[in-house]
Amino acid sequence: MAAKHPKRSTSFLPLEIIETILLNLPVESLLRFKTVSKSWNTMISDPAFVENQLHRSKTSSSRNLLLGELGFSHYNSEDYSLVKIDKDRKLQTLQLSEYPPGSNVVLSYCDGVLLLTNDRQTCMDFVLWNPSTGTHATFQFPYEVNPRSQKIYGLCHDPRTGGFKVVVVVCLKYYTVYSCKNNSWTRKKEFGDTSFLVVYDPHIFVDGVFYLLLMDPGIYLITYFDPVDDEFKILRKPEIVVDHLWIYMADLKGRLCVYCNANDGRGNAIRIWIKGEGVGNNYWEELITIENVPTYIWFFKPLCFVENKILIQLYSRRLVLYNPSEKTFEKFDIERYTICQYFPYLDSLIDPGSFFPAQEKEEVVIEKLISCS
Amino acid sequence: MAAETGTPTTLTLKSNDDELFSVAESAAILSVTIRNMVEDGCAGGVIPLDNVDGKTLASVITYMNGISAIPADEEKKKSYRDKFLSDKDFETLADMVLAANYLNMSCLMDAVSAKIAQVMEKKSVGWVRRKFGIENDYTPEEEAAVKEEHKWTFEGVETDDDN
Numbered sequence: 390m391a392a393k394h395p396k397r398s399t400s401f402l403p404l405e406i407i408e409t410i411l412l413n414l415p416v417e418s419l420l421r422f423k424t425v426s427k428s429w430n431t432m433i434s435d436p437a438f439v440e441n442q443l444h445r446s447k448t449s450s451s452r453n454l455l456l457g458e459l460g461f462s463h464y465n466s467e468d469y470s471l472v473k474i475d476k477d478r479k480l481q482t483l484q485l486s487e488y489p490p491g492s493n494v495v496l497s498y499c500d501g502v503l504l505l506t507n508d509r510q511t512c513m514d515f516v517l518w519n520p521s522t523g524t525h526a527t528f529q530f531p532y533e534v535n536p537r538s539q540k541i542y543g544l545c546h547d548p549r550t551g552g553f554k555v556v557v558v559v560c561l562k563y564y565t566v567y568s569c570k571n572n573s574w575t576r577k578k579e580f581g582d583t584s585f586l587v588v589y590d591p592h593i594f595v596d597g598v599f600y601l602l603l604m605d606p607g608i609y610l611i612t613y614f615d616p617v618d619d620e621f622k623i624l625r626k627p628e629i630v631v632d633h634l635w636i637y638m639a640d641l642k643g644r645l646c647v648y649c650n651a652n653d654g655r656g657n658a659i660r661i662w663i664k665g666e667g668v669g670n671n672y673w674e675e676l677i678t679i680e681n682v683p684t685y686i687w688f689f690k691p692l693c694f695v696e697n698k699i700l701i702q703l704y705s706r707r708l709v710l711y712n713p714s715e716k717t718f719e720k721f722d723i724e725r726y727t728i729c730q731y732f733p734y735l736d737s738l739i740d741p742g743s744f745f746p747a748q749e750k751e752e753v754v755i756e757k758l759i760s761c762s
Numbered sequence: 763m764a765a766e767t768g769t770p771t772t773l774t775l776k777s778n779d780d781e782l783f784s785v786a787e788s789a790a791i792l793s794v795t796i797r798n799m800v801e802d803g804c805a806g807g808v809i810p811l812d813n814v815d816g817k818t819l820a821s822v823i824t825y826m827n828g829i830s831a832i833p834a835d836e837e838k839k840k841s842y843r844d845k846f847l848s849d850k851d852f853e854t855l856a857d858m859v860l861a862a863n864y865l866n867m868s869c870l871m872d873a874v875s876a877k878i879a880q881v882m883e884k885k886s887v888g889w890v891r892r893k894f895g896i897e898n899d900y901t902p903e904e905e906a907a908v909k910e911e912h913k914w915t916f917e918g919v920e921t922d923d924d925n
Contacts, residue, residue: 401860401895402856402859402860402894406859406860406863406875407894409859409871409875410859410875410878410879410882411879412875412879413875413876413878413879413880414879414882414883415883417915418879418882418883418884418915420912420915421887421912421915421916421919422887422890423908423911423912424887424900424905424908424909424912425887425890425891425894425896425898426891426896426897426898426899426900427899427900428899429896430908523914697837
């Protein structure tokens with residue numbers, strides 16, 4: 390055995406062990422290590438590796454990455470920063486990513502990919518962008534829309550159907566679905582004579598579908614868009630949540646959560662329920678009751694777990710960590726700068742362009758033309 | 763199978779360089795490979811572990827004893843694993859990941875893989891090639907092209923210390 394040689398290299402590490410090790414690395418390191426050798430490049434570029442890496446980021450106990458627009462006092466930069474948060478309440482800026490040219494309005498996000506546009510009013514041009522890899526792909530909205538209509542944008546990445554789908558809901562008339570795989574939009578689908586309102590924006594993407602909160606006069610409905618058949622469906626709420634109670638949604642631990650005021654004499658307490666994993670699973674269990682909440686529920690937004698603590702956005706700009714054992718809110722020392730527009734973020738290798746149908750590169754076409762003549 | 767005598771059963775493990783180690787069965791069966799051998803009744807004499815050297819096996823047994831002494835408390839187990847791996851160099855970690863894979867110990871495998879990743883996260887491509895013993899099979903032009911594509915990931919890389 391190699392072990393008996395006094396001096397040896399570790400080149401005997403089999404590829405499957407190397408793969409297990411590499412799955413623990415952030416995207417930035419993985420992209421750099423494509424340069425190590427051809428076999429490493431092939432492994433890191435493999436769609437199965439990309440899916441495994443994504444699954445790992447999702448199920449990690451600490452999804453402590455945030456993507457935010459970094460602002461120095463009143464100056465907002467043109468860049469996005471990827472920020473890592475640890476349980477000692479330190480913010481570490483990992484990477485600055487420039488927007489793809491011209492598109493700086495974030496409409497939606499899922500699995501490390503952002504849906505951007507250039508103008509929130511018209512929204513005719515869309516960009517799918519992965520800030521971790523810097524890759525993006527563009528496409529256009531085909532229908533004329535009254536700029537004053539309320540529009541809701543949804544993005545979902547479903548391994549079952551392959552690729553990304555973008556849903557545009559033009560309230561309250563119709564919705565249409567763009568499939569990146571087919572590079573086409575569906576015809577407009579009417580909602581019928583429902584009178585519901587969308588009360589939550591943006592949506593929550595988990596289980597390979599996205600969830601929207603709707604209000605059918607007086608009654609809250611949790612609905613989800615299923616990319617398998619492009620239909621909106623209704624999900625059963627936790628039984629204890631009565632119909633008229635204001636509810637909110639969050640993605641914690643990669644699962645759908647709803648929260649509302651405790652209303653049980655505990656003062657400012659917020660109860661959070663968590664749904665079982667998987668789209669067909671409507672089993673709810675109570676996750677936690679957050680006590681001593683210093684603000685109203687509409688200024689309260691749980692972002693992610695950092696080990697056993699919960700990162701919460703208060704008002705629109707303050708970040709705090711809730712410590713469940715002490716029932717206290719711990720402040721961050723981030724006076725130097727503020728971050729606006731936080732997104733709980735997943736580091737992923739997904740190249741949005743790879744979900745579009747392969748297009749022949751120009752050079753190839755030219756070569757073909759030359760060979761024909 | 764363990765006899766119901768009340769005294770803990772001890773197994774003898776043999777490394778590929780013929781060192782012998784005694785370890786409590788309850789700790790050793792953290793390894794699925796060893797557990798299967800025990801269940802198949804092969805544990806009567808000495809259990810030969812042909813893919814693990816004595817130095818690595820001693821370390822793995824320290825881990826087996828340490829982790830099995832901790833009651834079911836995932837936080838404490840995690841902090842034990844962190845402390846256990848904190849002073850290990852790259853070569854030791856590489857030996858341990860191979861041993862953990864051979865012994866089929868998923869908790870050790872996960873912890874060592876994560877530790878190796880943590881060590882290499884900020885390292886240069888050259889460092890990774892040397893430590894993993896990987897030959898650069900790119901032509902200079904190909905390498906430059908791959909590097910150019912992800913140029914920004916080469917910023918902030920640590921200078922090689924080869925420790």
